[in-house]
Amino acid sequence: MTNSKTVSVIIPVYRVDGSYLRECIDSVIHQTLSDIEIILVDDGSPEDNAAILDEYAAADGRIIVIRQDNRGASAARNAGLSACTGEYVTFVDADDYIDPECLRTVYEKAKEDDLDLLLWGTYKVYPDRKILYSPYVANIPLLDAGQKEQLQLKTMAGDLPVYEYPCSRYGSGSCCSKLYRRTLLESNDLKYPEGIVRAEDVNFNIRVFEVADRIGYINKHMYYYRQLADSATYRYRDGGIKVFTDALDKLHEFLVSAGKSEYFMQVFYMRCMFLYLESMEMDYCNPGNPKPFAVRMSQMKSVLDEEPYREAFDRLSYRYLTFAKKIPLFLIRRRWIVLLTLFFGAYRKISSQA
Numbered sequence: 353m354t355n356s357k358t359v360s361v362i363i364p365v366y367r368v369d370g371s372y373l374r375e376c377i378d379s380v381i382h383q384t385l386s387d388i389e390i391i392l393v394d395d396g397s398p399e400d401n402a403a404i405l406d407e408y409a410a411a412d413g414r415i416i417v418i419r420q421d422n423r424g425a426s427a428a429r430n431a432g433l434s435a436c437t438g439e440y441v442t443f444v445d446a447d448d449y450i451d452p453e454c455l456r457t458v459y460e461k462a463k464e465d466d467l468d469l470l471l472w473g474t475y476k477v478y479p480d481r482k483i484l485y486s487p488y489v490a491n492i493p494l495l496d497a498g499q500k501e502q503l504q505l506k507t508m509a510g511d512l513p514v515y516e517y518p519c520s521r522y523g524s525g526s527c528c529s530k531l532y533r534r535t536l537l538e539s540n541d542l543k544y545p546e547g548i549v550r551a552e553d554v555n556f557n558i559r560v561f562e563v564a565d566r567i568g569y570i571n572k573h574m575y576y577y578r579q580l581a582d583s584a585t586y587r588y589r590d591g592g593i594k595v596f597t598d599a600l601d602k603l604h605e606f607l608v609s610a611g612k613s614e615y616f617m618q619v620f621y622m623r624c625m626f627l628y629l630e631s632m633e634m635d636y637c638n639p640g641n642p643k644p645f646a647v648r649m650s651q652m653k654s655v656l657d658e659e660p661y662r663e664a665f666d667r668l669s670y671r672y673l674t675f676a677k678k679i680p681l682f683l684i685r686r687r688w689i690v691l692l693t694l695f696f697g698a699y700r701k702i703s704s705q706a
Contacts, residue, residue, distance in 0.1 A: 359388045359455050360438030360534065364428030365446045366395045370404055372447040372578065377408050379449035381415075385456035390415045391432040396422030426544035426552045429527070433543060441534050443527045444575075448477075451574035458531045461570050465493055468564040470531040471524065473573030484573060490518035492569040500567060505616065507558045508603070508623045513672060514615070518571075525554040529575035536564060551599035551627065555606070562610060593635065593655055596627040600660050618672055624664035628655070629680060629696055637693055649689050656684065
């Protein structure tokens with residue numbers, strides 16, 4: 353191992369199954385690229401998780417443990433960014449893992465092409481299968497201006513008619529499976545927006561993409577994104593859609609300040625609809641929600657008179673939506689919320705089996 357730090361790996365840790373946490377850390381310490389630093393951010397995790405972090409730190413001098421009271425994933429990642437010293441930095445979630453050749457492959461490619469940012473392929477890992485989930489289907493040594501714009505659009509919404517080969521229909525909002533030049537983040541004061549519970553990656557990455565001059569993609573699938581029904585993404589929280597509203601307000605702020613086009617605003621309106629539907633599924637219609645059905649439907653309807661949803665559902669054009677996505681917009685505009693929940697439940701069941 354050399355004295356230089358090529359890549360800093362930041363792993364926020366809160367509440368995660370101990371076996372998953374060990375698999376995650378093992379996948380990083382056993383990389384074929386050895387001159388790395390591993391920053392484990394203990395975000396107020398339970399004692400058993402904290403003990404695992406101490407165990408690994410005692411055994412491997414490349415590991416740094418940062419401890420803080422629970423402040424959320426954004427604050428944990430920011431703590432890691434403030435402490436890291438690597439030429440490049442990447443993030444791994446504590447219940448995910450990476451291929452042994454991952455860091456060597458992406459670091460060497462980023463150095464070879466002098467990249468500010470490199471993206472690579474992902475697997476979604478289910479108990480019984482793995483599914484490719486990547487923003488592109490072929491290598492892109494250096495994104496041109498049009499591809500960079502499309503990357504920003506893909507960060508907000510996955511499947512759009514503007515995309516051209518080699519784009520896939522999948523989005524690219526996650527901070528994982530990305531390698532960032534550390535000085536790019538530092539010189540532009542790019543940090544995660546704290547206080548946002550969901551979709552914080554989108555707000556971070558769309559700003560990174562705006563200032564990064566040299567972005568590439570390598571079509572190798574080396575990040576394994578574990579799909580857990582009890583993860584933070586799927587867990588019911590009281591407060592419904594507010595967690596998405598906070599993120600959307602930040603995103604709208606960026607689009608306006610950057611002077612983005614009307615098409616960007618249309619995609620933002622799509623994002624509003626997608627998050628409204630996701631909140632319907634994960635919050636208002638979640639089996640863990642104890643409120644009476646009529647109360648939940650009334651709350652969903654009242655959201656439609658609040659910003660940014662009122663503007664989004666008034667201005668979103670049908671022309672950019674597939675037929676299946678036109679239906680929820682039609683139902684929303686007529687305030688047929690019960691029908692919307694029935695349609696969307698059936699739609700998700702059919703699409704998951706496709």
